Amino acid sequence: xxxxxxxxxxxxxxxxxxxxxxxxxxxxxxxxxxxxxxxxxxxxxxxxxxxxxxxxxxxxxxxxxxxxxxxxxxxxxxxxxxxxxxxxxxxxxxxxxxxxxxxxxxxxxxxxxxxxxxxxxxxxxxxxxxxxxxxxxxxxxxxxxxxxxxxxxxxxxxxxxxxxxxxxxxxxxxxxxxxxxxxxxxxxxxxxxxxxxxxxxxxxxxxxxxxxxxxxxxxxxxxxxxxxxxxxxxxxxxxxxxxxxxxxxxxxxxxxxxxxxxxxxxxxxxxxxxxxxxxxxxxxxxxxxxxxxxxxxxxxxxxxxxxxxxxxxxxxxxxxxxxxxxxxxxxxxxxxxxxxxxxxxxxxxxxxxxxxxxxxxxxxxxxxxxxxxxxxxxxxxxxxxxxxxxxxxxxxxx
Amino acid sequence: xxxxxxxxxxxxxxxxxxxxxxxxxxxxxxxxxxxxxxxxxxxxxxxxxxxxxxxxxxxxxxxxxxxxxxxxxxxxxxxxxxxxxxxxxxxxxxxxxxxxxxxxxxxxxxxxxxxxxxxxxxxxxxxxxxxxxxxxxxxxxxxxxxxxxxxxxxxxxxxxxxxxxxxxxxxxxxxxxxxxxxxxxxxx
Numbered sequence: 001x002x003x004x005x006x007x008x009x010x011x012x013x014x015x016x017x018x019x020x021x022x023x024x025x026x027x028x029x030x031x032x033x034x035x036x037x038x039x040x041x042x043x044x045x046x047x048x049x050x051x052x053x054x055x056x057x058x059x060x061x062x063x064x065x066x067x068x069x070x071x072x073x074x075x076x077x078x079x080x081x082x083x084x085x086x087x088x089x090x091x092x093x094x095x096x097x098x099x100x101x102x103x104x105x106x107x108x109x110x111x112x113x114x115x116x117x118x119x120x121x122x123x124x125x126x127x128x129x130x131x132x133x134x135x136x137x138x139x140x141x142x143x144x145x146x147x148x149x150x151x152x153x154x155x156x157x158x159x160x161x162x163x164x165x166x167x168x169x170x171x172x173x174x175x176x177x178x179x180x181x182x183x184x185x186x187x188x189x190x191x192x193x194x195x196x197x198x199x200x201x202x203x204x205x206x207x208x209x210x211x212x213x214x215x216x217x218x219x220x221x222x223x224x225x226x227x228x229x230x231x232x233x234x235x236x237x238x239x240x241x242x243x244x245x246x247x248x249x250x251x252x253x254x255x256x257x258x259x260x261x262x263x264x265x266x267x268x269x270x271x272x273x274x275x276x277x278x279x280x281x282x283x284x285x286x287x288x289x290x291x292x293x294x295x296x297x298x299x300x301x302x303x304x305x306x307x308x309x310x311x312x313x314x315x316x317x318x319x320x321x322x323x324x325x326x327x328x329x330x331x332x333x334x335x336x337x338x339x340x341x342x343x344x345x346x347x348x349x350x351x352x353x354x355x356x357x358x359x360x361x362x363x364x365x366x367x368x369x370x371x372x373x374x375x376x377x378x379x380x381x382x383x384x385x386x387x388x389x390x391x392x393x394x395x396x397x398x
Numbered sequence: 399x400x401x402x403x404x405x406x407x408x409x410x411x412x413x414x415x416x417x418x419x420x421x422x423x424x425x426x427x428x429x430x431x432x433x434x435x436x437x438x439x440x441x442x443x444x445x446x447x448x449x450x451x452x453x454x455x456x457x458x459x460x461x462x463x464x465x466x467x468x469x470x471x472x473x474x475x476x477x478x479x480x481x482x483x484x485x486x487x488x489x490x491x492x493x494x495x496x497x498x499x500x501x502x503x504x505x506x507x508x509x510x511x512x513x514x515x516x517x518x519x520x521x522x523x524x525x526x527x528x529x530x531x532x533x534x535x536x537x538x539x540x541x542x543x544x545x546x547x548x549x550x551x552x553x554x555x556x557x558x559x560x561x562x563x564x565x566x567x568x569x570x571x572x573x574x575x576x577x578x579x580x581x582x583x584x585x586x
Contacts (some may be wrong), residue, residue: 086527090534091535236537
């Protein structure tokens with residue numbers, strides 16, 4: 001699968017260089033306009049980008065996880081989730097099982113983070129964990145693991161940093177230019193060269209953020225399709241992810257902790273509105289209904305070739321999502337892998353109970369099960385030696 | 399005259415580079431195949447480890463199913479004993495272990511007390527997941543072998559493979575006929 005990764009790396013390099021050039025051009029012209037020195041502006045732009053990149057590279061994942069209020073779980077906190085992630089790690093051939101986090105949020109979403117496959121993490125909201133059966137959860141986790149395997153996480157982090165730097169420079173630059181940028185105009189006579197520089201800088205500052213954003217969204221959407229295709233290949237069961245996406249599409253709850261910059265990391269757009277299916281350019285994700293239709297059109301196959309065919313079928317022969325170098329990979333396309341049946345899968349109620357137990361445990365609460373059927377949750381700083389069951393009155397020693 | 403020399407030198411360098419990259423690519427794929435094989439091994443061992451726990455939990459409830467229990471234990475011990483021998487023999491033994499386990503878990507249906515046991519429920523998840531992991535590691539192994547064999551047999555990398563003695567890998571086939579359905583560890 002390293003061929004696919006390599007083609008991703010080439011593409012991401014082109015993308016990052018293109019956006020980087022855009023950033024530096026803006027910096028250059030702003031410098032020219034404000035302090036008559038393009039190099040000075042360039043240096044400022046480079047410094048801004050370097051700082052943001054370093055922060056994103058070394059702290060990005062922990063910032064993302066901390067701002068989402070994600071809690072790391074061990075095997076015993078939620079064995080099924082842990083096992084499923086491990087199964088998908090094996091299917092994808094990742095060297096190490098990513099850290100697994102649960103976000104205590106009723107909205108439905110999941111994301112992957114981490115700058116390389118050895119330092120990766122997947123997170124899922126408790127709401128989604130309750131909604132999905134085993135096959136669906138497997139599909140979602142396969143999708144997230146594909147993001148790690150295809151190195152999408154680093155690519156998206158780096159490009160979103162560039163996008164952020166471009167937006168920031170343009171925003172401040174244009175505000176100063178329009179409302180307060182008198183200093184430069186007073187100090188020079190304002191020849192035709194000066195006017196041209198001003199017009200170019202203004203145009204750049206208006207167009208660059210839009211342009212950068214469009215590149216960013218287009219790439220992000222393509223990564224989503226590729227991750228869906230990989231998920232189908234890993235699980236050999238596209239229906240799992242399709243049915244999970246359907247559940248995700250039916251809900252419209254927005255994730256509190258998400259923001260525009262982190263949106264592409266999630267499995268579905270955290271800011272989606274119910275019923276919106278239009279493929280507008282300003283969305284980080286392809287419409288869910290379309291992703292489901294492609295997965296369902298794979299017709300018994302599970303390989304990249306089957307996904308590509310299904311994509312063409314849904315788009316009436318136009319476009320392509322799988323890099324040509326990846327197409328030759330993994331030819332065993334039939335959905336033959338045997339799987340644990342869903343018959344023994346815990347139902348909705350059980351899953352809710354299981355998830356809430358896990359969340360209490362992760363918050364350091366102790367749980368005592370009274371013989372009368374009541375569950376007592378003991379807070380972490382409870383200092384008494386015993387507690388009485390409010391339902392049947394039995395005393396429990398702690 | 400000099401130009402011709404440079405062009406020749408350029409061609410030689412390009413050929414060398416092609417050889418180096420292809421050779422390294424082949425080595426990488428071969429290592430991936432080896433690693434994938436080791437992964438199957440890890441999961442099969444994990445299953446050996448789980449079975450004694452399962453027996454311990456189950457035997458108190460299933461006193462009348464001595465034969466079924468013994469079949470699982472024997473299949474496990476046999477599979478573990480020949481785990482160093484060839485893939486074919488091993489695959490057969492693992493297939494038998496899978497079917498013995500399936501029989502045991504099907505019989506467990508008749509014991510509601512057992513199905514309420516927390517320990518058993520946890521083991522059930524572990525066993526089902528281990529079966530999945532065995533399937534997925536086999537899937538990854540076969541995918542890796544396919545990629546490796548393609549590279550060895552396709553032009554132009556087949557030239558490098560032939561020169562450096564890379565040999566095609568073997569697929570891990572399922573021999574026991576009923577193994578295909580075996581991982582359906584259904585309890586309800």
